[in-house]
Amino acid sequence: MAEAHQAVAFQFTVTPEGIDLQLSHQALTEIYLSGVRSWKKRIVRLKNSVITGVYPASPSSWLFVVIAILATMYTRSDPSMGLIAKIQEHLPVSQSMSTQCQALLSAVLFSTMLWLLLIFTMRMCLKQLLCYHRWIFEQHGKMSNTTKVWVALVRIFSGRKPLLYSYQGSLPNLPVPVIKDTVKRYMESVRPLMDDTEYERMAKLAAEFETGLGNRLQWYLKLKALWSSNYVSDWWEEYVYLRGRSPIMVNSNYYGMDFLYVTPTPIQAARAGNSIHAFFLYRQKLNREEIKPSRIPGTVIPLCAAQYERMFNTTRTPGEETDSLQHWQDSDHIAVYHRGRYFRLKVYQAGRLLCPREIEFQIQRILDDPTPPSKGEANLGALTAGDRTPWAKARAKYFSSGVNKRSLDCIEKAAFFVTLDDDEQGMRGDDPAASLDNYAKALLHGKCYDRWFDKSFQVVYFSNGKKGINAEHAWADGPVLSHVWEYTLATDCFQLGYNEEGHCKGEVDSSLPRPQKLNWEIPPECEEQISQSLAVARALADDVDMHVFAFRDFGKGKIKRCRVSPDAFIQIALQMAYYRDRGTFCLTYESSMTRLFREGRTETVRSCTNETTAFIRAMEGGEAADVCRRLFRTASEKHQHLNRMAATGAGIDRHLFCLYVVSKYLGVESPFLKEVLSEPWRLSTSQIPFQQLNLFDIIRYPEYVSCGGGFGPVADDGYGVAYSILGENMINFHVSCKHSCPDTDAHRFGERIRKALHDLLDLLGPNQKEPNNTEERRPEVKKNL
Numbered sequence: 001m002a003e004a005h006q007a008v009a010f011q012f013t014v015t016p017e018g019i020d021l022q023l024s025h026q027a028l029t030e031i032y033l034s035g036v037r038s039w040k041k042r043i044v045r046l047k048n049s050v051i052t053g054v055y056p057a058s059p060s061s062w063l064f065v066v067i068a069i070l071a072t073m074y075t076r077s078d079p080s081m082g083l084i085a086k087i088q089e090h091l092p093v094s095q096s097m098s099t100q101c102q103a104l105l106s107a108v109l110f111s112t113m114l115w116l117l118l119i120f121t122m123r124m125c126l127k128q129l130l131c132y133h134r135w136i137f138e139q140h141g142k143m144s145n146t147t148k149v150w151v152a153l154v155r156i157f158s159g160r161k162p163l164l165y166s167y168q169g170s171l172p173n174l175p176v177p178v179i180k181d182t183v184k185r186y187m188e189s190v191r192p193l194m195d196d197t198e199y200e201r202m203a204k205l206a207a208e209f210e211t212g213l214g215n216r217l218q219w220y221l222k223l224k225a226l227w228s229s230n231y232v233s234d235w236w237e238e239y240v241y242l243r244g245r246s247p248i249m250v251n252s253n254y255y256g257m258d259f260l261y262v263t264p265t266p267i268q269a270a271r272a273g274n275s276i277h278a279f280f281l282y283r284q285k286l287n288r289e290e291i292k293p294s295r296i297p298g299t300v301i302p303l304c305a306a307q308y309e310r311m312f313n314t315t316r317t318p319g320e321e322t323d324s325l326q327h328w329q330d331s332d333h334i335a336v337y338h339r340g341r342y343f344r345l346k347v348y349q350a351g352r353l354l355c356p357r358e359i360e361f362q363i364q365r366i367l368d369d370p371t372p373p374s375k376g377e378a379n380l381g382a383l384t385a386g387d388r389t390p391w392a393k394a395r396a397k398y399f400s401s402g403v404n405k406r407s408l409d410c411i412e413k414a415a416f417f418v419t420l421d422d423d424e425q426g427m428r429g430d431d432p433a434a435s436l437d438n439y440a441k442a443l444l445h446g447k448c449y450d451r452w453f454d455k456s457f458q459v460v461y462f463s464n465g466k467k468g469i470n471a472e473h474a475w476a477d478g479p480v481l482s483h484v485w486e487y488t489l490a491t492d493c494f495q496l497g498y499n500e501e502g503h504c505k506g507e508v509d510s511s512l513p514r515p516q517k518l519n520w521e522i523p524p525e526c527e528e529q530i531s532q533s534l535a536v537a538r539a540l541a542d543d544v545d546m547h548v549f550a551f552r553d554f555g556k557g558k559i560k561r562c563r564v565s566p567d568a569f570i571q572i573a574l575q576m577a578y579y580r581d582r583g584t585f586c587l588t589y590e591s592s593m594t595r596l597f598r599e600g601r602t603e604t605v606r607s608c609t610n611e612t613t614a615f616i617r618a619m620e621g622g623e624a625a626d627v628c629r630r631l632f633r634t635a636s637e638k639h640q641h642l643n644r645m646a647a648t649g650a651g652i653d654r655h656l657f658c659l660y661v662v663s664k665y666l667g668v669e670s671p672f673l674k675e676v677l678s679e680p681w682r683l684s685t686s687q688i689p690f691q692q693l694n695l696f697d698i699i700r701y702p703e704y705v706s707c708g709g710g711f712g713p714v715a716d717d718g719y720g721v722a723y724s725i726l727g728e729n730m731i732n733f734h735v736s737c738k739h740s741c742p743d744t745d746a747h748r749f750g751e752r753i754r755k756a757l758h759d760l761l762d763l764l765g766p767n768q769k770e771p772n773n774t775e776e777r778r779p780e781v782k783k784n785l
Helices: 004-006 027-054 057-072 084-091 098-130 145-159 179-193 196-210 213-227 233-242 268-287 308-310 358-367 382-386 389-396 401-412 432-444 478-496 524-543 556-561 566-582 610-620 624-646 652-667 671-677 746-763
Strands: 010-015 018-023 254-257 314-317 324-327 333-338 342-346 416-422 457-461 467-469 543-552 587-592 602-606 683-687 710-711 718-724 730-738
Touching: 004 057, 004 314, 010 057, 018 543, 018 610, 057 098, 057 566, 098 145, 179 254, 179 610, 179 652, 196 213, 196 671, 213 457, 213 652, 233 324, 233 524, 233 652, 254 432, 254 478, 268 358, 268 416, 268 457, 268 467, 268 478, 268 683, 308 478, 314 543, 314 730, 324 710, 333 358, 333 401, 342 401, 382 389, 382 524, 389 524, 389 587, 432 467, 432 543, 432 710, 467 478, 543 746, 556 566, 566 587, 566 624, 566 683, 566 718, 566 746, 587 624, 602 624, 624 746, 710 718, 710 730
Parallel strands: 333 416, 416 457, 587 683, 683 718
Antiparallel strands: 010 018, 254 467, 254 710, 314 324, 333 342, 457 467, 543 730, 587 602, 718 730
C-alpha cells in the first residue's frame, strides 16, 4: 500500500500533547506541479480562445489598426468622421487627464471598435462564402469562373495559420430542406423497393403528410434551426445514441485495426508504451489546437472540428431512461485492465509526461503483478456490455459511494481505457483469413467483460504486440477517431521507434510509484447483475459473424482509369453482391458527412436507386455490354449526385427524423413518418477515410497499411459493410451479420463482393471504349461511420 500512502499529502494524529502533523513533501510537490500544469493548460486555453475569437484576424492586427488611426490623426485628418470627438465628449474620465490623453484614449477605443467591426465583417463574409456549394457539383477540370473567384475569396478571408477551432464561428448552419423536396426525394428512393400497390399507398400517405401535418412540424423545425447551431445534431446524439437501451457493444461501438502486415515489436508492454505516449502527444496538440483544421481533400474548404472536443477524458454514463456524456477538462492517468484487475496508471510525474520507456516499465509492472482480482471484479466490465437500464440501476445502487465510487471515478475520469489482452491476434498462421475474422471480433466485443465500452475509446494491446481500438459512437463519428488512430500508428513506428531488443527508447526513473490497483466491494446482488449482463452480452457476441479481407486484385488506380468514382463503383458492387445473395434489393444506408456545417455529423445516402437497380437487372439479365455500361454510368452519376446532395444539407433521413421528433414533442401521430422511421436498413455501409497521407509513405513502405475498421450489423437479417480505400491497389472490407439469421453469411457475402468487383471492372476495363462526354467528378466528400 506504499503507493496509497504517497497519495496522501499530510497525516495527523491526536495525542495527549496535542496534534502531531506529518507532511509528505513528495505528495505536496506532486500537488504543486499538478497545479502548475493545470494553470499552464488554462493559460494556453485562454490564449487559444483569444486567437480563435478574433479569427480570421490576429491579435497583432489590433496594434496595426491602432497605429494606423493614430498616424492619420497626427496628419490632422479624421478617419473617424467625428466619432473620436464624440467618444471623447462622453468619456467618464477624471478631470486630471489631459486633453491629449483623452484624445489618445478615444482614438484607441475607436480603433478597437473598428477592429472588432472588421473581424465581424470578415467572419460574416467567410460564412457567406462557405454557404456556396455549387463547386461540389461541377465536373472535374471544368471549374466555372464563379467558382474560381469564390476559391480566391475563401483563401483571402480564411486568414493565416488557423488553429483547430478557428473556423467554427464562420461555418454556416445546416439548412432545413423544403418539405416538398424531401418527400419527393424519399418517394424516389423507395420506388425500386416497392410494388405498384405499395408505392401508391405510400404516395398517398406522403401527400397527406406534405399538405397537412408536415407544414406544422416544419414550422417548429425552422424555429429550432434559427435558435440552435445545428437543428439535427443534439437530437441525433440523444435519440439515436443516448436513449438506446440495448447494449452498445456490437450495436453501436465500432473498432479500428492495427497494421495489416507489420507488428513493430512483439513485446506487449513496449507496444503499449510507445502507443500510449503517442496518444498523449496527440492530446497535447489537441489542447493547444495545433492540429490543422480538417478540410475536404484537394480543396480549401474547412470541416467542422466540434467532435474533437470530447475525444479524451470522456465517458458515457448510464441512465435508466437516457444516458449522458461526461467530459472532464483534464486527466493525468489512464485506466488499465489485465486479467480481471483494474489499475490506475499515472502518465505524468513531477509535471512531465512519462517517456515511452517509462510507460513500458509501468505496463510491465501490471503484467507481472500477481495480485488476484477482488471478489466480483473479474467480470465487472460486463455491466457496460449489457443492457443499459440494469447497468444504470446497478451503478446508482452499488457504485454511488465509498470505495466502489472512487474506483469507478478512476475509470470514468481516465484519459482513455487500456486492455492488456492475453490472446494473440492479427493476420497469422496457416489460415490468415480466419485470424483476421477473430481479430475483428476481439476488437468489436472481446470476451464481453474485459473491455469498458462506456469510455470514449479504449485501446487493446494483445500479447504478440498487435493492438486495436474500440470507440463509443455517441461523442463522434469514425473520421475523428481515425484521425487520432492514424497519428498514433505513424508516431509509434516512424517517430518514436524501438531499440534492437524491441523495447521503447529512453531511460526509466526508478522512483516511479507503482500503478495503483483499484479496489472494489461487490455484494452478491451486484454479482448477480454482472452475471446477467454477461449472459446478454455473450449471446449477442456469439451471434456476430465477421469476415475481414483485403482485396488486392485492384484498387482505386484501376477504377479511376475507368473514369468512375471509386466510392460509386464500390457501392454499386455492394448492391450487385446483395442482389446475387438475396435475390432482391433492400433499403441501403451509406453514411455521408455534413461537417461542411457547424456541428455537422452525418447524413444518409440511400444507395439503392432506380438507376442502380436498372443496371443490375440488365447485367443479370444478359443485356449487351454497351447497354450495361451506359446504365452503369447513369447509376454512378446518380450516386455521386445523391452523395453531394447529402453533404450539402439536402438529404432525406435527418430531416424526416427531426420532423418525427417534433411530432413526438407535440403529441401527434404521423402514419407517414412512423412508417419511414420503422423501415429496416438491411444493408448498412460506410467508408473509413484515410486522411493524413503525409504521415505514411505507402509507396516506400507498402507493408505499413492498416486494415481499417468495422462495426456490427444494424439489422438482425442484414449486413454491415465497412470499407477503406488504401493507396492505388488495395480495398479493405469488414463484413458483419448474424449467425441467427439463416439467410445471411458474412463469408458468402464477401465472396459476392469480390465477384461483383471483378465483374464491374471487366465491364468497364480500360480496353473498353468509353463515352467522351463522361467526366470524373471533383473530389468526393468522404464518409463517416
